[in-house]
Structure formats: C-alpha cells, structure tokens
Amino acid sequence: MHPRTELPAGTLVVGVLGAGQLARMMAEAASALGIQLRVFAQSTSDSAALVVADTTVGELTDLAAVFKFAQTVDVITLDHELVPAETLAHLTANGIIVFPTSAAMEFAADKAAMRARLSQISAPMPKWSLVSNSAAAAEFAASVSFPLIAKSPRGGYDGRGVWVIHDAHEFSDLTYPVLLEEKVQFQRELSALVVRSPHNQAVAYPIVETAQQDGICTQVLAPAPNLPTDRAAQAQQLALQIAAELDVIGVLAVELFDTGSGALLVNELAMRPHNSGHWTQDGAITSQFENHLRAVLDLPLGSPTMTAPAVVMGNILGGSHPDLHRGLLHCLARDPELKVHLYGKQVKPNRKVGHINLVGTDLADLRDRIAHATDFLAGKIDE
Numbered sequence: 001m002h003p004r005t006e007l008p009a010g011t012l013v014v015g016v017l018g019a020g021q022l023a024r025m026m027a028e029a030a031s032a033l034g035i036q037l038r039v040f041a042q043s044t045s046d047s048a049a050l051v052v053a054d055t056t057v058g059e060l061t062d063l064a065a066v067f068k069f070a071q072t073v074d075v076i077t078l079d080h081e082l083v084p085a086e087t088l089a090h091l092t093a094n095g096i097i098v099f100p101t102s103a104a105m106e107f108a109a110d111k112a113a114m115r116a117r118l119s120q121i122s123a124p125m126p127k128w129s130l131v132s133n134s135a136a137a138a139e140f141a142a143s144v145s146f147p148l149i150a151k152s153p154r155g156g157y158d159g160r161g162v163w164v165i166h167d168a169h170e171f172s173d174l175t176y177p178v179l180l181e182e183k184v185q186f187q188r189e190l191s192a193l194v195v196r197s198p199h200n201q202a203v204a205y206p207i208v209e210t211a212q213q214d215g216i217c218t219q220v221l222a223p224a225p226n227l228p229t230d231r232a233a234q235a236q237q238l239a240l241q242i243a244a245e246l247d248v249i250g251v252l253a254v255e256l257f258d259t260g261s262g263a264l265l266v267n268e269l270a271m272r273p274h275n276s277g278h279w280t281q282d283g284a285i286t287s288q289f290e291n292h293l294r295a296v297l298d299l300p301l302g303s304p305t306m307t308a309p310a311v312v313m314g315n316i317l318g319g320s321h322p323d324l325h326r327g328l329l330h331c332l333a334r335d336p337e338l339k340v341h342l343y344g345k346q347v348k349p350n351r352k353v354g355h356i357n358l359v360g361t362d363l364a365d366l367r368d369r370i371a372h373a374t375d376f377l378a379g380k381i382d383e
C-alpha cells in the first residue's frame with residue numbers, strides 16, 4: 001500500500017470493497033484521471049487484485065480490517081452487492097464516507113426491500129408479494145395466474161436465485177421468505193443507466209436493450225432499437241427519479257421489462273457500474289466507470305453521449321476451453337475493430353470472463369460480428 005506521502009499532493013484516493021472485474025475496470029478509469037484506486041480483495045487472484053498495486057487481502061466480515069483499509073482512502077465504493085450491510089454500517093458509524101450509502105444499497109441488495117420502496121413512489125412494477133410460507137404463496141397465486149416467478153430476496157445474480165413456478169405443488173420446495181412476482185410477458189429487456197453525485201448532478205445514458213439467454217445477458221444494444229423517443233425519455237426520467245428518491249450516489253442501473261404496449265416495468269436495481277453499461281467504455285464520451293468515480297468523489301460528471309450511431313457489447317461466457325488465448329488470436333486477426341476487455345478470470349462454464357465492444361452504424365452487422373467473436377472464444381464454433 002502506497003502511503004499518502006508517496007502520492008502527489010492533492011491525489012484523490014478511492015477504496016473499492018470487492019475486487020472483481022468492475023473494480024478492475026474502475027482502475028483503468030482511475031489511472032487516466034490520476035486517482036489512486038485501492039481494492040479490498042478476498043484473494044490475490046481476484047480480477048482487480050491482479051492489476052491494482054494497492055491491494056489489501058481480507059474478509060469483508062472482518063470489521064477491523066475493512067476499517068483500517070477505509071482509513072487510507074477519501075471515499076469507499078463497492079464492486080458488488082454482497083458486501084455485508086453490517087460492514088457498511090460499521091464504516092459509516094465510524095466516519096467513513098461510503099457511496100452508495102448503506103441505506104441506498106439495501107434496495108439493490110434486497111429485492112423485496114426494493115419492491116416495497118419503489119411501491120412508495122408508484123414506480124411501474126410486476127405484481128409482487130413477499131411471502132413467508134406456502135399458504136401465503138397460494139394466496140398470492142390466487143390473485144395472479146401461473147406461472148409465477150420466485151426470487152430469493154438476497155444474494156442472487158445471473159439468474160441464480162430466480163425460479164419459474166408452474167403450479168402450487170412447487171411452493172413446498174421454496175425457502176421462505178421468498179419474493180413472488182407475476183411472470184411478465186415482456187417483449188424484451190431494457191436497462192436505464194444513470195449516474196448521480198452528492199451535488200445532485202445527474203446524467204442519463206441512452207436506454208439500451210439487454211438480450212438474454214437462460215437468464216444471462218449475452219448482448220447489449222445501444223441505443224435500444226425501435227424504442228420511441230418519448231418512451232426512452234420516460235425510462236431515463238424514471239431512473240433519474242429513482243436515483244434521487246433513493247439518494248443513490250454513483251451509477252444506478254434500472255433493469256426494465258418492455259411489454260410492448262403498456263408501461264416499462266422495473267425488474268431490479270444495481271448500484272454500481274453494470275454489465276448493461278460496459279458498452280460506454282468504447283461507445284460513449286465518458287464511460288460508466290469514469291462517471292462512477294467522478295460521482296463518488298463529487299467531481300463534475302462527464303458527458304454520457306454516444307460517439308457512434310450504434311454500439312454492441314457481447315459478453316464472453318466461459319465455455320469448454322480453459323485457455324482464451326488461441327481464440328483471441330483468431331478474433332483479433334479476423335476483425336481489427338473489436339475492442340476486447342478480458343477480466344483475468346479463470347474460465348468456468350457460463351462465467352462472464354470478459355466482453356467485446358464494437359461501434360458503428362449497422363446494428364445487424366455489429367451483432368453478427370460480436371456473436372462470432374464471443375461464440376468463438378467460448379468454443380461454440382471453430383471457424
């Protein structure tokens with residue numbers, strides 16, 4: 001850990017709890033702005049720990065260790081939702097600035113708390129209920145038809161912790177309390193990404209479409225094709241309103257269901273740079289990672305404007321090849337316009353190990369080229 005005395009006068013220092021790929025990409029943006037980024041990792045092989053010199057290894061439940069780390073930075077921010085609420089509360093109680101705050105984070109960490117809070121501001125949502133036993137589940141099921149969606153309120157990601165419930169027999173298999181929702185017949189999923197600072201400055205990125213397979217996002221299309229301007233503006237306004245109401249500082253991603261005719265419905269919230277915003281690294285004037293850092297440091301935010309008419313991001317999901325190198329040679333040689341971002345993570349089936357951005361004008365062409373590259377890297381195709 002570099003002591004402050006080794007840093008140029010006035011250097012701003014940000015500490016990140018968790019050292020996954022989001023912290024790793026924050027480090028790229030921090031480097032460009034002269035911000036010193038420190039990460040609190042679980043292991044020296046974590047994605048960000050591989051590239052950040054000021055890495056502390058410890059457990060996020062070790063209050064003393066996290067507090068000692070936090071005392072060396074100007075502000076603490078987060079790489080993921082799984083940082084224990086007690087840890088965040090302990091830091092705040094001891095005078096550490098944490099953005100997003102533990103109060104705001106609760107609505108990203110707990111889907112039932114999010115539903116309850118968003119009901120208070122009448123945000124459009126699927127019908128939902130937090131139920132504590134199968135009798136209460138049956139009562140909810142009587143008000144909406146099967147199939148239903150059941151979600152574990154905390155701890156899920158990439159579709160883990162989300163189940164389709166086809167009939168009442170399945171209620172006995174659930175772990176309670178569980179969040180039940182009507183299964184929305186959506187046409188597609190969208191994401192609204194905004195960034196807000198303590199000064200109450202906020203910017204909204206263009207609304208994007210998130211194409212999914214088996215509960216995992218495979219491609220992001222920016223801007224969302226064929227989304228009427230007024231609906232896009234409504235979605236941006238909704239995300240800005242949620243950010244202000246919940247006092248979110250930093251990036252807020254609002255995952256939305258596009259039902260075609262009716263309102264856009266809120267699925268869930270994330271309060272950190274989000275997969276649906278990775279395209280901004282190569283397709284917007286200011287990336288979500290840079291704007292997140294600017295926000296938590298209360299610096300003026302950068303422009304969210306796109307730098308090309310269309311941008312596609314494709315997630316590289318781990319496949320059968322443990323080694324991405326050979327596939328990478330092929331992809332880089334075949335398409336010199338690809339912007340590849342790898343996370344330094346071990347390849348495991350369906351694990352997000354990187355992403356690729358492509359900017360241009362012809363969306364279908366961009367999608368084909370991205371799909372080829374991500375399929376090749378996953379080992380699904382070999383030519």
Ligand SMILES: Nc1ncnc2c1ncn2[C@@H]1O[C@H](COP(=O)(O)OP(=O)(O)O)[C@@H](O)[C@H]1O
Pocket residue numbers: 126149151156157158159160161162181182183184185189212215255267268
């Ligand atoms: N109420 C719902 N109706 C229909 N599909 C849903 C509903 N809730 C979630 N899903 C589907 O499951 C996916 C994962 O759910 P989500 O709550 O976003 O969990 P995760 O935290 O794993 O991203 C969503 O992207 C969507 O495709």
Ligand SMILES: [Mg+2]
Pocket residue numbers: 158255268
């Ligand atoms: Mg989700």
